[in-house]
Amino acid sequence: MKREVAVLGVGMHPWGKWPEKKFVDYGLVAADSALKDAHLEWKDIQFIASGSTIYSGTPGVLAGSVLAEQMGWTGIPVTSNYNACASGAYAMDVARARILAGLCDIALCVGMDWAPKGFFAPAESKDPKDLDVLRFKLGATNPTYFGLYAMRRMQNYGTTETDLAKVKVKNSRHGLHNPYARFRKEFTIEEVLNSPMVASPLRLYMLCATSDGAAAVILSSMEVAKKYTSKPVTIAAISAISPRYPGAIIDVPRLSTDSTCSSQPELHFQQEVPRKAYEEAGIGPEDLDLAEVYDLTSAYELDWYEYIGLCKPGEAERLLNDGVTTIGGKIPVNPSGGLSCLGEAHPAQAIAQVCELVWQLRGEAGARQVEGAKVGLTINFGLQGNASSVIVKR
Amino acid sequence: MEKENEKRKIPIVEGWFTIGGGEPHLLGNRCQGCGDYFFPKVSACRNPRCRGKNLEEVPLSRKGKLWSFTVNYYEPPPPYVSPDPFTPYAIAVVDLPKEKLMVLGQVASGTNLEELKIGMEMELVIEKLFTDRQGNETMVWKWKPINHGSKGIKK
Numbered sequence: 001m002k003r004e005v006a007v008l009g010v011g012m013h014p015w016g017k018w019p020e021k022k023f024v025d026y027g028l029v030a031a032d033s034a035l036k037d038a039h040l041e042w043k044d045i046q047f048i049a050s051g052s053t054i055y056s057g058t059p060g061v062l063a064g065s066v067l068a069e070q071m072g073w074t075g076i077p078v079t080s081n082y083n084a085c086a087s088g089a090y091a092m093d094v095a096r097a098r099i100l101a102g103l104c105d106i107a108l109c110v111g112m113d114w115a116p117k118g119f120f121a122p123a124e125s126k127d128p129k130d131l132d133v134l135r136f137k138l139g140a141t142n143p144t145y146f147g148l149y150a151m152r153r154m155q156n157y158g159t160t161e162t163d164l165a166k167v168k169v170k171n172s173r174h175g176l177h178n179p180y181a182r183f184r185k186e187f188t189i190e191e192v193l194n195s196p197m198v199a200s201p202l203r204l205y206m207l208c209a210t211s212d213g214a215a216a217v218i219l220s221s222m223e224v225a226k227k228y229t230s231k232p233v234t235i236a237a238i239s240a241i242s243p244r245y246p247g248a249i250i251d252v253p254r255l256s257t258d259s260t261c262s263s264q265p266e267l268h269f270q271q272e273v274p275r276k277a278y279e280e281a282g283i284g285p286e287d288l289d290l291a292e293v294y295d296l297t298s299a300y301e302l303d304w305y306e307y308i309g310l311c312k313p314g315e316a317e318r319l320l321n322d323g324v325t326t327i328g329g330k331i332p333v334n335p336s337g338g339l340s341c342l343g344e345a346h347p348a349q350a351i352a353q354v355c356e357l358v359w360q361l362r363g364e365a366g367a368r369q370v371e372g373a374k375v376g377l378t379i380n381f382g383l384q385g386n387a388s389s390v391i392v393k394r
Numbered sequence: 395m396e397k398e399n400e401k402r403k404i405p406i407v408e409g410w411f412t413i414g415g416g417e418p419h420l421l422g423n424r425c426q427g428c429g430d431y432f433f434p435k436v437s438a439c440r441n442p443r444c445r446g447k448n449l450e451e452v453p454l455s456r457k458g459k460l461w462s463f464t465v466n467y468y469e470p471p472p473p474y475v476s477p478d479p480f481t482p483y484a485i486a487v488v489d490l491p492k493e494k495l496m497v498l499g500q501v502a503s504g505t506n507l508e509e510l511k512i513g514m515e516m517e518l519v520i521e522k523l524f525t526d527r528q529g530n531e532t533m534v535w536k537w538k539p540i541n542h543g544s545k546g547i548k549k
Contacts, residue, residue, distance in 0.1 A: 121471040129407055129434065137406060137473050137523070138500055138534065139466060144485045147464025148498075155462070155512045199485075200465040245442055246430070250487055250496055255434070259495040262428040262441060 003280075005096045006225030006232035007392070008106065008218045009038025010355040015213030015342045016182040017117065023053045023060060026214035027067045027112035030348075034108065034216040039228065042071050045218070046104035048078040049094045051087030051111040051347030054123065063112060063347070085294070085382025087111060088215070088350030089240045089390055095219050096238060105224045111348030112214035119143075120210060122253075132253040143207055143297075145252045147199030150299035154201060157314040159302065163321070164206050165192035167298035168340055170326050175337020177367035180352075182211050183341045206298040211343025215352035233358050236375075237280035237391040243269035252383055269387060270307040274379060277389035278309075285309035288331055289373040290360060292353035294381045295338040304379055305333065308389075332370045335360060350388050353378035361394040402530045406523060410434055411535050412453065418520040419453030420497065420535055426450060431493040454497070456518040457540065458488040461496050463510050475524035475532075482507070486537040488516045502538035515540040 011033025013026040027050070035042060050064030059066045064080040083090040088111035095107035119141055122132040153159050168187055175181040187205060195204040225232040246258030248265050267275065278284055285308060293308065295301035302316035310331055311319050319325055325333040336342065336356040339349065357376035359365045374394050381387040405413055410433075411420045422433035427446030430439065433454060439446040469480040484501035501510065502519050516537040523534040 119468070119471050122473070131434075133473055134407065135498075136470060137475075137532075138485075138498075139470050139474050139483055140485055140498060141466065141468075141470045141474075143468070144464050144466050147466070148462040148485065148487055151464055151512070152462040197465075197467045199467070202464075245440060250498055255498045256432075257496045258440070259431040259493055261494045262430050262444070 003100055004222055004234040004236055005099050005219045006222055006234050007354070007358050008220050008225060008228060008232070009034040009036070009040065010218075010358045011035070011037055011216045012180045012352060012355050013214040014180045014182070015211040015345055017212055021114065021212070023056055023063060023112045023114040023212070023214070024066050024070050026114070026212060027063070027110050027216070028070055030112065030214035030216040031067065031071065031108060031110055034218050038218045040106070040218065043074060044106055045074075045108045046076055047095060047098055047107040048076065049091035049107065049109050050078070050080045051091050052080045052082040053113045053347050054082065055115050064110065067110060067112070082347070083240070083382070084384060084386040085346045085380045086240050086350060086386040086388035087347040088352075089238060089380060089388030092217065092219065092235065092351065092354070092390065093238045093240045096235060099219060099221050106218060106220045108216060108218050109351060110214065110216045111345070111351045113345035113347050114212045115210045115345070117210070131255060135253045135255060140253075141199070142252055143199040143202060145250070146207065146297040146300065147202050148250070149303070150201050150297060153299050153303065157317065159299065159317055161193060161201060162189060163302070163317045164201065164298040165189045166320055167295065167301045168192045168205050170320065171295060171334050171338045171340040174327055174335050174368055175341025178337050178341060180213075181337045181341040182209070182343045183337075202297055202299065208296050208339040209343040211345045213342070213345040213348055213352070215348045215355050217351055217354050217358070231394065233361050233392060233394045235390065236283070236393045237277040237389070239273050239277035239280065239389040241273060241276055241387070242385045244272065268307070269385070270303070270381065273381070273387045274308045274377065274389045277377065277391050281391040281393070283375065283391070287375050288377055290332045290335055290357070290370045290376045291378070292334055292336060292338065292356055292376065293379040295334055295340050296344065298340075301333065301338070308377060308379060327368060327370060335365065335368050335370050346382065350378065350380045350390065353380070354390055354392060357392040361392060403533050404530050406532050406534045407434070411520060413520060413533060417456060418518055418535070419456050420518060421451055422454045422493070423449040424452045431495055433495065433497055455490045455492045458490040458516055460510065460512055460514045460516050460537070461487045461489045462512055463487070463501065465507050475526075477524070484510060486510070486516065488537050500534070500536045502536045505539060509539065
């Protein structure tokens, strides 16, 4: 059974840092842009699913309701969910389920975030064994976990610092043409290699910054979509799943892996998430025209080439160096510039990736257009067993 | 009774490792149903095919292989307590072969960070993490290269 829904409209607020603004200011711009793009009015929206934002107290937890109040209460159901970096994907998953169940025709999905500058710090906790607090006391910041993975990748596959720099150079060239990107500057390999070391082997320009921003998509049933367009962009799969025990990779914020005495993992969580998306869409990696993956670090982007099946383990550097993943190559990755150019606004990023794919599939991506793009995949990966992959088709 | 001006050594978390008396160990637990180990200890087995409720506290192996490491050059935000001035430190993940799990920790102070190599043998030590305002020392587990400084372990 096909379980597709259509994307009627998409919209974003540019990503960056505006300390004086609130998350709802970003959300309002993104939602209104998506309405305009869909040729709809606010009163047409029958349901809102929003990612929560964690640095704005209770209003942030109830982000969807704060946005609905700002747009003017219309009596519709509104929900807010928090699933770390996969929050936006879960919002789309809930909206899709209501549409497919016939409970509504048109739903608005939003992610909006305001975050303090610099390193992420843990949320306050009264639990003396709170792992997220403890790992920060030990000095295990997010970049140190990323450094551990990157160092391991170098050991396994011979990845060089220059390879890592080239990921940033590629994404910076893509992001130059993205009006919503925060960093629109072309980097050279030397600039990246001369940036300060943060968590070896990762330097400052190999890591993504924390940003504010928002993204919105309007989903509808295929039936309703036909009133607006003969060839809608569709959501062919949403894989928003949890891991399977045992987890053999040390994930943020854990201090240990699971023990593999009694069983071995069949697939890593990072492999399971796209596999589920491919299965749902009935396609494989060979069908992709482009991908937006979670490039929180340059090394991570290379890992994702392999996890989503673009190549075998250890071949990602070759793909990068051959230009396969650059716009104009066989399978461009992060044509938006990725998180490297946008920065991380984590409850919004899964939706922002879908916005980019929709613009690409409609042929509206301007100077960063991937010619003839018809099928795209996204990847997000976050704390505490939250990850997602979305497949968008036209 | 303790003297008021005497420094106390306080574990970062009560019951996670042995303190004093012989070689130090992390304290995990082992499920008597499926045999899987856990660190930190869990109240029930997390293996979904087992979900056993009988777990015994066990000292974990204090030696393992370095799975990966990183040197952090930026001062983390609180609750990290930094020496003044901040000094870079390394984080290691060590693979314990018997328990088939990996444990993260800081690398022992005084280690030549240039000598860290993935795959090298590491052992557990208990060290000061920081000194609080009252002068008490917060103790934590760290990983230390075995035969650090000798010529025998290179690469």
